Amino acid sequence: MSARSDRPKELGAFLKAHRSRLDPGAVGLSGTGQSRRVPGLRREEVAQLAMISTDYYTRLEQGRLAGASPAVLDALAGALCLGENERSYLFQLANKNDERPRKNPDTERVRPQLQLLLDNLRDSPALVLGGYLDILAWNPLATAVFLDFAQVPRHERNFLRMLFLDPRVRGRYIDWPSLARICVGFVRAAVDGPSEPRISSLIGELSLRDPDFRTWWAEQHTSYQTTGTKTLTHPDTGPYPLDWQVLRTPDETQVLMVMTAPPGTHSLDVLRRLHPQTDPANPTT
Known part of the structure; x- marks a missing residue:
């Protein structure tokens, strides 16, 4: 695993990369009427979707926070439309455990x-x-x-x-x-x-x-x-x-x-x- 001191920067880079890949129209933001200089969502839009402050999200993306709570990570995963593996990696970078239970391969069944x-x-x-x-x-x-x-x-x-x-x-x-x-x-x-x-x-x-x-x-x-x-x-x-x-x-x-x-x-x-x-x-x- 990466050194603990590098995690905030890696987390910030991960968040930035995923917001830049999102189509604003896919999350209901196509009607803002504002031109976009860069692709993807703006920081304030991610914060709005996750229901957190823009300042808090900005500090998180800039690597100026050590991490975030599981509740905030859950909200960010939803705002950024992360898949299951991406969500898991987000929690890992924040040094938090995703409390949703993983299935045990000894009991997991195929439909x-x-x-x-x-x-x-x-x-x-x-x-x-x-x-x-x-x-x-x-x-x-x-x-x-x-x-x-x-x-x-x-x-x-x-x-x-x-x-x-x-x-x-x-x-x-x-x-x-x-x-x-x-x-x-x-x-x-x-x-x-x-x-x-x-x-x-x-x-x-x-x-x-x-x-x-x-x-x-x-x-x-x-x-x-x-x-x-x-x-x-x-x-x-x-x-x-x-x-x-x-x-x-x-x-x-x-x-x-x-x-x-x-x-x-x-x-x-x-x-x-x-x-x-x-x-x-x-x-x-």
């Missing part, structure tokens, strides 16, 4: 509709991941591409952990470092604070056992990347590219990671070789 969607993705490996990349569900093709996740102890069934510590998953990616850094940034953005037992255990284990993770975690990089293309490999097929995208569930507590064969590549043939599909018209095939 039946999402499970049905997962099962119906016959030509696309797919995983349902929790907020810290805990693997909650998967389809048969994901098992064929990586490994049988059901055979992995539940407390070790975390995509970030397996990406660094399990050679069966780590070895599947030709361009492993780029994906690993994206995943580190994703979890960095999702953490509520260093004292949360679930994330403390995961970060502590990876920091002790992998120097790359230790270096990348210390860089304070956050990632909200949701699409890309990675080259995978398998002992039975050799290298093949797959597009990937992350789709958030309505409550933003889980994500669906889907991998698809890029058009014009041999990847679909590779996937079908790894997991031959049964012909519905002839179940014996």
Whole structure:
């Protein structure tokens, strides 16, 4: 985590960056009748939406305050239209705990509709991941591409952990470092604070056992990347590219990671070789 003395400046930079990205019309401010020299919201507009004083918000953004109360952070998260991961990072920068409870991966369940969607993705490996990349569900093709996740102890069934510590998953990616850094940034953005037992255990284990993770975690990089293309490999097929995208569930507590064969590549043939599909018209095939 960053030094405590740097937090106010990081918090201010975070607030400034997010207000500059907001379309005033999206928060009902399009009718002000005033020209705007810079994109996004003004400080006084953020303060108005969060129902705090402009002076207080200005000092917060300029890094002249040590932090803010959870109530103020909650109001700012709403005013700036922050997503779940961005909200969590805001609380982290302010050195406060978001008191909304996180779901325990041991008790977290996948909605039946999402499970049905997962099962119906016959030509696309797919995983349902929790907020810290805990693997909650998967389809048969994901098992064929990586490994049988059901055979992995539940407390070790975390995509970030397996990406660094399990050679069966780590070895599947030709361009492993780029994906690993994206995943580190994703979890960095999702953490509520260093004292949360679930994330403390995961970060502590990876920091002790992998120097790359230790270096990348210390860089304070956050990632909200949701699409890309990675080259995978398998002992039975050799290298093949797959597009990937992350789709958030309505409550933003889980994500669906889907991998698809890029058009014009041999990847679909590779996937079908790894997991031959049964012909519905002839179940014996």
